[in-house]
Amino acid sequence: MTEPQEVAYGAKSHPRRHDGSSDISVHFGISDEEKAAVKNRGEKVLTALRKLGLNVKKGPVLSVLVSGGGLRADIACQGVLSELSHVGLLDMVTSLAGVSGSTWCMSSLYSQRDGFQDLVKAENELRRRLREDSWTFSVALDGLCVAAERDDYSLTDFWSYSIVYSFTKELLDARLSCVRDQSEKGTVPYPIFATIDQDLKSGANEKTQNAWFEFTPDWAGYPTLGSSTPGAYVSTTHCGSRFEGGKLIQQKAERDFSYLRAVCGSALADKNTILKTIKDFFWKLIHGSSTQEKMLIVHPEGITLKAITGDVFDLVYTFLTDGDCLPILKNLQSKMTGNKDFSEAATLTDQMIKHSLRTSRDEQRQLIQELLEKIFSRDLVEKSNVSSFLKFLWKTFSCLLSWTWGTTNNFVYKCGDIKDKFLAGQKNMYLMDAGLAINSAYPLVLPPVRNTEIILSFDFSEGDPFETIKATAKYCKACNIPFPPVDEAKLNQEAKTPSDFYIFEGENTPVVMHFPLFNKVNCGSTAVIEKRRTTYATFRLKDYSDAEVCQLLEDSKANVRNNKDAILAKISELAEATS
Structure with missing residues (x-):
């Protein structure tokens, strides 16, 4: 897939290293920072492939998607990443895009400089936190009192300290922009945190293209404001600051990972x-x-x-x-x-x-x-x-x-370069859990500008294990985005007792490899699948026991371990085809 030509448009058509700049950017395509990160990550992918004896010149661009699902998704995401590392596949991952509960795991890992270097340690730390119940009511209340001093306080702040903190037993004061150094060097998969703009979301999943809002270490913003309209971005460090007419009016501190977790994971029920x-x-x-x-x-x-x-x-x-x-x-x-x-x-x-x-x-x-x-x-x-x-x-x-969630100062307020007059006319934007649209970040990795060739989709949804696939197929058809054919009738027949691995391929489309969390391979029967879904309900308020956490980790790991050969074969096939 070729990348569309970037065109001069608005404030800046070619976003470059911002060095604290408060500029906003209106442009087609991904930023120069992300391009550099993907290029450097590609060198790591190539090294991993050559270690396997593949004499190739370039590895395929592989994106891992981890879906929402509350604490279940948090734990299962940890299991998936741990096993990808264990079987030698994590170094082949270009980007990691998360929705809702999976971003809780991503935040924890990216907030540490060695988070991806020792995933066994991270896994043990996760178990310790959940086992020891390190949530403290007084700490939550203190945090809420501090947050209430902000003029953009919303239920998302409340959710951060009262719910996400109580689920994860962890508060993170690090910020996403702190990952820039690691991502630029390619030492970690490029992180993409997915949310949606509540005001731009329509009732139907397939019509939400302009509503998707992403956070990366470098830029935060709308990848597109329409099928032929450039995206709009602001430096991640300035997301939340006040802008008017494209100019910085009042600078505010970048929100931390704890708040980002709440923005991404606020629609659990x-x-x-x-x-x-x-x-x-x-x-x-x-x-x-x-x-x-x-x-x-x-x-x-x-x-x-x-x-x-x-x-x-x-x-x-x-x-x-x-x-x-x-x-x-x-x-x-x-x-x-x-x-x-x-x-x-x-x-x-x-x-x-x-x-x-x-x-x-x-x-x-x-x-x-x-x-x-x-x-x-x-x-x-x-x-x-x-x-x-x-x-x-x-x-x-x-x-x-x-019922006000995700209040954030709108950085394109009164910006003349924005054709969407509704968006440009709003002082605030209201960011919400992307699970309200599609419970997986397909819309952020599928556009040709990101050149994704393989998608590993790990679905931790509570209900239909194919809902994200079916919703994405409708979305892509409506938005004219290449996506492989999906036999919805067949998937509906297998929804109660899915297999652990499905592959979707088409002409000039990315290869999508889909892994339902609970399936007939790691669970053995429909009865066990149903029991697992009940045990790990998205909004179960009773804490998981350590045995339950271990079982969930094992189930998610099995989906990687049992299909590593199929994953590697497809990566090798695409790598050789492009060399």
């Missing part, structure tokens, strides 16, 4: 399940520890705040789940009446009670938002000794009410 999980966290905050007392009982109004915090959360939760808010409003009114700090809030609550039957849902939402602003008034927050904690409560309740 349906909305009601997510709400229930958030409710459990707040129950622990309000009822299960002395943290709230320490935070709130520091001045006179703290007594009332402590009394009403649970009711305020219940009000928002009940509204979002279509429950009866009237009893909660009455409780709030009785607790706030007579307290001068909450007189305006009490008055508004009284009005809400009197008119509860005559207001629409949108009006109710607006009134609850106004109530939050009166309870957590500017005066109260600013004079408080724990203002960050009150900001955390207020912002989290407010974001819940509006």
Whole structure:
């Protein structure tokens, strides 16, 4: 596959080493930094092939895709990478692209300089963390209070500390840009973290081409804004800073891997399940520890705040789940009446009670938002000794009410080089888990600009093990992207008891090798496959035992080990064909 010619367009058509530059880039094709990284990685691939006795001049461009799936995907991704290394195939991987839970594993490995050098050590560390339960509620709360000071706080910040941290038992303060040195030298596969822009995502999977948003060590942005429209990027170090008209207005620190994990892995279940999980966290905050007392009982109004915090959360939760808010409003009114700090809030609550039957849902939402602003008034927050904690409560309740995730300053705001006027007109973009579109990062590695020749697709999905393949085939057809033929009827017949390996090939398309996590080879029967899927449910809140972690590692490793010869044969075939 040949790379389309890059054309002069907009701010910069040929992105080069930024050295801290705050420029944005509008261009076709991949950046010069990525090209250099892929070239240097290619030398490592070539060395690995020659060690096997292949006298070739160039190795094929091989991308490994690791799908979403919460903690199951995190652990299974570790198993896949460990086994690829063990059987000598990891050095042949050009890029590693992850979605959702798999990015948790990727973050952990890329945050360490030797993460890919000793995957046995990384695997043992993963087991230790999960076994020892190194999640601490007070640490999570401290992190949330710090995050609440940001003007772009959203439920993604909450998710980072309350859910992803509790699942992975790990907080990572390293940043993706720190991987530049390793990736440029080709010592690690080039990392691609996938998300989508919620505002640009349409209802159908096959129409989300312009919604995909990628993070790499060098640049973050939209690979394409349409079939004939260049992509738009900003230096990864400046993603999140404020831009206007293509100029940097306010620089902000690059977000860390812990936040990136939450951006990539925020769609582990349906909305009601997510709400229930958030409710459990707040129950622990309000009822299960002395943290709230320490935070709130520091001045006179703290007594009332402590009394009403649970009711305020219940009000928002009940509204979002279509429950009866009237009893909660009455409780709030009785607790706030007579307290001068909450007189305006009490008055508004009284009005809400009197008119509860005559207001629409949108009006109710607006009134609850106004109530939050009166309870957590500017005066109260600013004079408080724990203002960050009150900001955390207020912002989290407010974001819940509006269901706001992934708030990030839009770097192409009012940029004249962007033809998409909707995108250029938004001050913020809202990034979400790419699993909401396709639960694997095919759209980021399939475009010809990345020259991918082989894709190893490790699917850790909970349901249909072929959904990512079928969705990608539809997506590629709609977007005119080469993809091998897919017999959907046959895959549907095998979905309950899949094999451990499928290969999809076509004329002038990449070769796709697909590996369902639980299959009739590593599980043995349909009954065992179903049991595994139940045991490792995406939103299982009970921690895995060490035995369960080991079983999941073994299942994922087996899919590599049992098919290493087929993988190597295809790599060798393509390498010899191009030499």
